[in-house]
Amino acid sequence: MPEHVSILQWAGVAVLALAAVAWVTGLSRMLRRGGIEAPAAGPRPGPTALPALPRQRQAGPDRESVELTPAEKDAFAGLVRQLAEGR
Template sequence: MPEHVSILQQIGLAILAVATVAWVVGLVRLVRVVALAPPEAARMPMGVLPKQSQAPAAESAPLTADEQDAFAGLVRQFGRS
């Protein structure tokens, strides 16, 4: 190594090289695991919820007269915009 390169720079370069090699090895292993996975697992990434077997039931709540008036006022206000 040239004389003007400090020992800290040499250590930093060595650490960066080791981290790069470790990242490449991990990436290659991940690609191999995904390539060998069954097709169903490849379509649904981790953390994704499975599809629902049936549609959810509709939810509703009755509104009081005051709430209905307030809602009508909001609809009129948004209609003007």
């Protein structure tokens, strides 16, 4: 054991090594339990929904539109002209 390395540093290395081994062991067990293995020959199952995500709508929201009055159209055209000149 080198003289310039303290006992606390060695203990820290040992704790980190044990934590890494525990993490790898837990991860491998979790993957084996979850059924994430190479599938055997045969048809692939269809996609499954993730339980933590809410169901997604099949279609987007309905489109909304509002007719502008002639005064509003003129005001919008003026605004567009002002923004184009500001470049």
